[in-house]
Amino acid sequence: MVIGLFQRHFKTYKAAKYIPFGINEFENFNLFIGQNGAGKSSILESLNCFFNNSEFIYHTSEKKSDAYIAPLFLIKKDELSKYDKKVQQIIPIISNALLEVNISQSNYKPYESFKDQQTFLKTLKDTHFIFSIAFWPQTDNSNQSFFAFDSLIKKKIQELDDFKDQKVYQSTTSKLKLDILNKYKFLYIPVETSIDDFLRLESKGMQDLMSEDVKKRIENVLNKKHPIEIDTDRSQNKTILEIINNDLEVFIKEVEKTIQDIDKEYDFAKEYKAKTKLTANHLSDVMIETYFSKRKLKKNGKQIKYLSAGERKKALIDIAYSFLIQEEIKKNKIILAIDEPESSLHISMCYDQFERLQELANNFDIQMLVTTHWYGALPIIEKGNLFHIDNKADNVEISQFAFRNYFEDVKGTSSDIHFKSFFDLSSAIISSLRIKSNNWLIVESEEDKNYIKKHIEKVKNLKILPVGGSAIVKLLYNYLYAPISHNAENSELNGKIYCLIDTDFQGIGIKDFQDDHKNGLLKMRRLQVMDNQSIELHKITTDIKYPTEIEEALDPNGFYEALSNIIKNSGREDIQGIFGKFKFDEKSKNSFIKGDNSIIFPDSSQNIVGNPKHLKDEIAKFIDENKKAICEEYCNLTNLKKPEWITKIEDFFQKK
Known part of the structure; x- marks a missing residue:
C-alpha cells in the first residue's frame, strides 16, 4: 500500500513536500x-x-535537477519474502531509518507532515515495514535513491559487508525499484483520457487491468x-x-532462381550485417494492430466512441470493475487512480x-485514489x-479527515463543504427518481443496510444508502423535503x-422537523x-x-444463532463463559439482549453471582464491538423470519 508521497517541484507543488495518505489509519x-x-x-x-x-x-x-517523486510504501513483514534476496536485507534498514529519523531537524523541515504519521507508524513496527525510493527525472541525482534521507540510509545499509561495494549497493537499490514496479500496478485514468483508446484490448491500461501482456502472449505462441513431419520416417520440433x-x-530461393534464368548476376543477397529473419517482435506488433482493429468494444451494438461522454465514463468504470474483481489480478497490488469519475455523468x-468505486476498495482490496468535484460522495462513503486541498499563494x-466521523470533525469549520455535500447528494437522489425511477431507503450504517437487504423483497430499483448516523439521515431528509414539496417537481x-x-x-430530538409529505413520496421513521x-x-x-437499535429488531432465532457463532469463534474465554450462563428464550419476539425483553435468560444450572444484568451488559458490549462480524454471520443464515417492520417499509414503496 502507498501511504504517502515525498515530492519536489512537481507541477503545483513548489519545493519539497510530504503528503501523507492517512495519519492514524x-x-x-x-x-x-x-x-x-x-x-x-x-x-x-x-x-x-x-x-x-x-x-x-x-x-x-x-531547478529541474532537484525535482523528484518518492512514494512511501507499507508492507506486512510476511510479504518481505516476495522481494529479491538482497532487497530483503535492505528493506528493514530503510524502515528503521525512516521510523527513527528526527524530522524536527532543520534539513528535514519540508517533510514536517511526515512527523505525525511517523508516530503512528512506530506502533506498527513489529508487524510492518515502510520504505521509499526516488524517481529522478533528471539523471544528475539518479544515484540519490533516498532523496533527502540518502546519506543517512546509505550509511546504515553500507554498514553491512554485503553492501560496502558501491556497485552492489547501487544494483540492490535499482532492484528495489524494479521489485516495486513488478509488484504494483498503477492504473491512472485522467479526466481527459480517450476512453475509446483506453478500452482497446492492446492498450497498456487494458493489459494492466487484464493482468495480461497481449504482445508477450503472441510471442509465446510464435516461439x-x-x-512437423520432415519425411515419412521422422519429425522435428520447430x-x-x-x-x-x-x-x-x-x-526467396525460388524467385531468385526464376530471375537468374535470365541473368545469373541477379540475386537477393542480404545486406551486410542485416537481419533478414522475422522475429516474434516484428510479427506481434502487426498482428495486434491488424487483429484488434477489427474487434471494437461495443454496447448494444454501438461502438464506445459513439456513446455520450457520460456513457463512455460509465463504461470505463464498468470494464475496470469487471476485471479488478477477478482473482487472477490479485498477484499484483492494484492502485486505481481516477480523476473526477463523475465527469460528464448525469x-x-x-x-x-x-x-462501485467504494466497493472495489472495501470488498476487493483495491487501493483507490480519486479526485472529485461531486461533494455528494462525502455523506455516502x-x-x-x-483530503481537502487548498492552494494559497x-x-x-x-x-485530512476520516469518513467514519467526518461530519463530527468538520462541524463549524467547513460549512461550505458541508452544504455542498448534502446539496449534491440530495440533487442526485431527486434526479434518479425522475430519470431512473429509483426508490431510496436511507439508513444510518452499513450494518443497517445489510440487515434490511437480507430481508426486503418486492421493491423494484431499491437503493439502500447508509450515511453514517441518525443526525445525517435527518439532515438529508430536510434537504430532500423542499424539492419534493414543489408541485412542479413531485409530479415528475x-x-x-x-x-x-x-x-x-x-x-x-430534532428542530424544525417537517412531517411526512402529503404526496406520500417521502417518509421518515425510527425503530x-x-x-408488547x-x-x-x-x-x-x-x-x-425507549432506545432501540436495529440489532434489537431482528429475527430473534437468527440473531441468537449469529451471536453464538461469533462468540464461539472469538477466542475470548471470558465472553464465552458469560454467554454460557444463559439460555435462549424460545418465546422472544425481537432480538434484545438487555432488559426484561431479552432473548436470553439465566441458566438455573449455572452458578451466577449477583444480578445477571451486569453479565448481559458484557454481552451487549461485545455486540457493540463486533457489529460487522455479527451482521455478516446473520446475513449468511437461511430460513430467517422477516420482521414485520420491514414488511411495512415494503408496503410504503409498493403503495401507489
Missing part, C-alpha cells in the same frame, strides 16, 4: 477534493510518473515448438517462426459510480480518508424515499420497541422514546 479509499488548480490531480500524475514513467511536469522556474522463416527462405448516475495546504418523480433511524437518547415487545416504525415527534 490507512484506508483503501482516498478522496481528494478542492478547487481547480489546487493540486488534486498533481498527486495522481506524480505517482503515474513513478510507476509508468509518464512525463514529469516541473513547477515553473524551479513455441510444434512437431516454432511457428522457424516454419515461416524457412518457408520464406525457400520462396447527476442521477453519480451515486452509482461512487458506490463509510470507510476511507478525505503557491502554498498547497492539505487537511416516479420513486419514493424512506428515511430510517434507530431510537437513541442522543438522536431523538421503536413497544410494551413488538417493533414499530414511529414518527420522530412521538412521545414514546
Whole structure:
C-alpha cells in the first residue's frame, strides 16, 4: 500500500513536500477534493510518473535537477519474502531509518507532515515495514535513491559487508525499484483520457487491468515448438517462426532462381550485417494492430466512441470493475487512480459510480485514489480518508479527515463543504427518481443496510444508502423535503424515499422537523420497541422514546444463532463463559439482549453471582464491538423470519 508521497517541484507543488495518505489509519479509499488548480490531480500524475514513467511536469522556474517523486510504501513483514534476496536485507534498514529519523531537524523541515504519521507508524513496527525510493527525472541525482534521507540510509545499509561495494549497493537499490514496479500496478485514468483508446484490448491500461501482456502472449505462441513431419520416417520440433522463416527462405530461393534464368548476376543477397529473419517482435506488433482493429468494444451494438461522454465514463468504470474483481489480478497490488469519475455523468448516475468505486476498495482490496468535484460522495462513503486541498499563494495546504466521523470533525469549520455535500447528494437522489425511477431507503450504517437487504423483497430499483448516523439521515431528509414539496417537481418523480433511524437518547430530538409529505413520496421513521415487545416504525415527534437499535429488531432465532457463532469463534474465554450462563428464550419476539425483553435468560444450572444484568451488559458490549462480524454471520443464515417492520417499509414503496 502507498501511504504517502515525498515530492519536489512537481507541477503545483513548489519545493519539497510530504503528503501523507492517512495519519492514524490507512484506508483503501482516498478522496481528494478542492478547487481547480489546487493540486488534486498533481498527486495522481506524480505517482503515474513513478510507476509508468509518464512525463514529469516541473513547477515553473524551479531547478529541474532537484525535482523528484518518492512514494512511501507499507508492507506486512510476511510479504518481505516476495522481494529479491538482497532487497530483503535492505528493506528493514530503510524502515528503521525512516521510523527513527528526527524530522524536527532543520534539513528535514519540508517533510514536517511526515512527523505525525511517523508516530503512528512506530506502533506498527513489529508487524510492518515502510520504505521509499526516488524517481529522478533528471539523471544528475539518479544515484540519490533516498532523496533527502540518502546519506543517512546509505550509511546504515553500507554498514553491512554485503553492501560496502558501491556497485552492489547501487544494483540492490535499482532492484528495489524494479521489485516495486513488478509488484504494483498503477492504473491512472485522467479526466481527459480517450476512453475509446483506453478500452482497446492492446492498450497498456487494458493489459494492466487484464493482468495480461497481449504482445508477450503472441510471442509465446510464435516461439513455441510444434512437431512437423520432415519425411515419412521422422519429425522435428520447430516454432511457428522457424516454419515461416524457412518457408520464406525457400520462396526467396525460388524467385531468385526464376530471375537468374535470365541473368545469373541477379540475386537477393542480404545486406551486410542485416537481419533478414522475422522475429516474434516484428510479427506481434502487426498482428495486434491488424487483429484488434477489427474487434471494437461495443454496447448494444454501438461502438464506445459513439456513446455520450457520460456513457463512455460509465463504461470505463464498468470494464475496470469487471476485471479488478477477478482473482487472477490479485498477484499484483492494484492502485486505481481516477480523476473526477463523475465527469460528464448525469447527476442521477453519480451515486452509482461512487458506490462501485467504494466497493472495489472495501470488498476487493483495491487501493483507490480519486479526485472529485461531486461533494455528494462525502455523506455516502463509510470507510476511507478525505483530503481537502487548498492552494494559497503557491502554498498547497492539505487537511485530512476520516469518513467514519467526518461530519463530527468538520462541524463549524467547513460549512461550505458541508452544504455542498448534502446539496449534491440530495440533487442526485431527486434526479434518479425522475430519470431512473429509483426508490431510496436511507439508513444510518452499513450494518443497517445489510440487515434490511437480507430481508426486503418486492421493491423494484431499491437503493439502500447508509450515511453514517441518525443526525445525517435527518439532515438529508430536510434537504430532500423542499424539492419534493414543489408541485412542479413531485409530479415528475416516479420513486419514493424512506428515511430510517434507530431510537437513541442522543438522536431523538430534532428542530424544525417537517412531517411526512402529503404526496406520500417521502417518509421518515425510527425503530421503536413497544410494551408488547413488538417493533414499530414511529414518527420522530412521538412521545414514546425507549432506545432501540436495529440489532434489537431482528429475527430473534437468527440473531441468537449469529451471536453464538461469533462468540464461539472469538477466542475470548471470558465472553464465552458469560454467554454460557444463559439460555435462549424460545418465546422472544425481537432480538434484545438487555432488559426484561431479552432473548436470553439465566441458566438455573449455572452458578451466577449477583444480578445477571451486569453479565448481559458484557454481552451487549461485545455486540457493540463486533457489529460487522455479527451482521455478516446473520446475513449468511437461511430460513430467517422477516420482521414485520420491514414488511411495512415494503408496503410504503409498493403503495401507489
